[in-house]
Amino acid sequence: MSEFQDWCNKPEVVLTGTGWGVRISGCDVFDPINQHGVKSCRAFDVVKGLASKEDAESFLANWLKEQLTDYDALRAENERLRQAVRLRESAIAAVDQVTNSEIVTLRSQLEQQTQWISVDERLPEKSGVYPACSVLPQRGAPEDWVDSLCMFNAEAKKGESKWQHSSGFYDNGITHWMPLPATPQ
Incomplete structure (x- = not known):
């Protein structure tokens, strides 16, 4: 199960005082873990005031599809950025290594040139x-x-x-x- 699905584990269509709506219950990754080792869950209204249960179900299906698509895109972008950071760190380490190697070589050459x-x-x-x-x-x-x-x-x-x-x-x-x-x- 993905992190998003962990967070949004109970989407439901509900009838509210203002019409049909979509509510989700879930735990945010930043929510603290309580004394029983469990995260507290909350209910979030995604939309309210829809005219029919079918409208709410259609909205929920589209909303979940968008969220998962956005989540997958964000995960892919996050992985791309992590790869870029790893590549940058590798490049810096390589430059540092070359630089340190060159410094050692130049220092050795200079010492040889300035020693009797x-x-x-x-x-x-x-x-x-x-x-x-x-x-x-x-x-x-x-x-x-x-x-x-x-x-x-x-x-x-x-x-x-x-x-x-x-x-x-x-x-x-x-x-x-x-x-x-x-x-x-």
Whole structure:
């Protein structure tokens, strides 16, 4: 039985003081449940003052058909809206997931671009200009470390310095470097 049929369970044609009418008895879904675990039911006059019992019965049949049609249409619309909400929630979750994934990836890339890499771990893959520094004890305190852009020569032969400062000075003491960020688009 549908929710509407639960609510409207006793439609009847009645003779009132003003003529024939249609009355329904039912419980609203929002009605409270009483101490006995039952909803209280009420009577509602749908129409009054009709001329004949046949008019009232015809009215009742049409009214019930309209109510059920409207109820079914509302249920279908409600389900369509629920599907739309579920789809929207799924899309938001997917966007959040992509966004979070992209943020993690970008953060990781940024951290990699802004962290010094030891030349003992790895060297740049290709020749180019890179920020480079030396943390050798003979170079002095940390604030005296060389920190500048240096040219890296990936094709340097064994024994030759791979690092050259912009002044032309070749430096075998470079201990750390980092990649430059991508150029602006």
